[in-house]
Amino acid sequence: xxxSQQISSVYSTGMAFTTTLNGFxxxxxxxxxxxxxxxxxxxxxxxxxxxxxxxxxxxxxxxxKMKVAYTDFSIDVKADxxxxxxxxxxxxxxIYTIRIAPADRERFEKAVTLSMDKYCGVSAxxxxxxxxxxxxxxxxxxx
Amino acid sequence: xxxSQQISSVYSTGMAFTTTLNGFxxxxxxxxxxxxxxxxxxxxxxxxxxxxxxxxxxxxxxxxKMKVAYTDFSIDVKADxxxxxxxxxxxxxxIYTIRIAPADRERFEKAVTLSMDKYCGVSAxxxxxxxxxxxxxxxxxxx
Numbered sequence: 001x002x003x004s005q006q007i008s009s010v011y012s013t014g015m016a017f018t019t020t021l022n023g024f025x026x027x028x029x030x031x032x033x034x035x036x037x038x039x040x041x042x043x044x045x046x047x048x049x050x051x052x053x054x055x056x057x058x059x060x061x062x063x064x065k066m067k068v069a070y071t072d073f074s075i076d077v078k079a080d081x082x083x084x085x086x087x088x089x090x091x092x093x094x095i096y097t098i099r100i101a102p103a104d105r106e107r108f109e110k111a112v113t114l115s116m117d118k119y120c121g122v123s124a125x126x127x128x129x130x131x132x133x134x135x136x137x138x139x140x141x142x143x
Numbered sequence: 144x145x146x147s148q149q150i151s152s153v154y155s156t157g158m159a160f161t162t163t164l165n166g167f168x169x170x171x172x173x174x175x176x177x178x179x180x181x182x183x184x185x186x187x188x189x190x191x192x193x194x195x196x197x198x199x200x201x202x203x204x205x206x207x208k209m210k211v212a213y214t215d216f217s218i219d220v221k222a223d224x225x226x227x228x229x230x231x232x233x234x235x236x237x238i239y240t241i242r243i244a245p246a247d248r249e250r251f252e253k254a255v256t257l258s259m260d261k262y263c264g265v266s267a268x269x270x271x272x273x274x275x276x277x278x279x280x281x282x283x284x285x286x
Contacts, residue, residue: 003224005188009195011216017199019192021184026169028196035204041164043196044265045148046189049162052152053171053186056160061178073154081146086264121229122187128272 013037047089047126048077054122055094058115059108068107072099072139079130089130099139109136156180190232190269191220197265198237201258202251211250215242215282222273232273242282252279 009019015036016029028043030036052075063070073096080091096112116123116134126132152162158179159172171186173179195218206213216239223234239255259266259277269275 003230005191005222005224006220007188007191007195007222008217008219009192009199011199011203011218015200015203017196017218019195021188021192022174022181024184026184026189026192028192028199030200031165034200035207036200038165041167041169043193043200045150045164046169046193046196047265047268048148048150049152049164049169049171050186050189050193052150052162053160053189056152056154056171057158057173057177057179057186060154060158064178074151075154075160076151077149079148079150081148081264083146086262086267087146088264088268119229121224121231122190124229125190125231125272129268 012039014039016040017043045079047122048079048092051092051120051122051126052077052094055112055115055120058119059096059111062111062114063108066107066111068100068104070098070100070104070108072097074098089126092126092130092132094132094134095137096134097137097139102138105136105138112136155182157182159183160186188222190265191222191235194235194263194265194269195220195237198255198258198263201262202239202254205254205257206251209250209254211243211247213241213243213247213251215240217241232269235269235273235275237275237277238280239277240280240282245281248279248281255279 009017016039027040029039076095081087152160159182161170170183172182219238224230
């Protein structure tokens with residue numbers, strides 16, 4: 001049976017809405033120039049956080065299963081928006097950066113590919129409205 | 144010129160990635176049964192928070208411009224996921240609940256329609272991969 005998720009986002013003041021997700025309160029808002037009081041981030045970019053969080057979990061899980069050691073792992077995103085109203089992400093570029101032994105770089109690349117092409121639901125959704133590209137950056141292995 | 148947004152999500156431990164967004168740290172993670180330590184919500188549902196936050200800002204802005212008074216405004220979402228790997232949202236139902244004078248209900252409906260059909264970029268993106276439906280619930284006006 002298909003899974004279902006439910007959330008409830010409650011308005012407080014300004015442009016602030018608060019949602020309790022897995023026990024954590026997430027508040028979105030705008031800055032005063034758009035009627036808000038800056039109680040939280042603007043909502044749209046949470047989609048990018050969902051994207052890095054999702055593919056990040058996949059990559060860490062796969063590296064752990066392969067017993068590959070690494071440090072300094074981060075995922076950056078540069079997302080270009082359309083000029084339209086409403087503005088939507090149209091080009092989304094992910095940069096995976098990691099410090100890992102040269103012998104393990106191919107495994108890391110495989111983990112990223114598996115996530116982006118198979119396991120990560122958020123990237124599957126993004127691909128329906130945006131062009132997704134990626135690059136891998138290898139930091140020198142720990143000295 | 145098209146706008147661009149950039150984020151950087153840094154891995155810490157377990158399955159936790161932290162992103163600083165408009166000055167706020169957002170951490171996503173999983174529970175221990177999936178290798179995490181529960182430092183934050185799971186990432187996918189942040190997309191739903193982006194959706195309610197986005198349409199909520201529109202609706203509040205429009206009601207403010209119309210000088211319509213209201214209280215107890217919330218937006219719930221029920222989102223059904225596909226059974227596939229990777230699971231994606233396929234049916235997303237929004238429930239807008241508000242306490243507002245009967246004479247202003249039509250304006251509220253107009254504000255919701257403008258948001259969903261015109262202004263909200265997140266709903267425009269969702270519509271590319273999911274069926275979006277909505278209902279309005281009116282609480283009795285303040286007694």
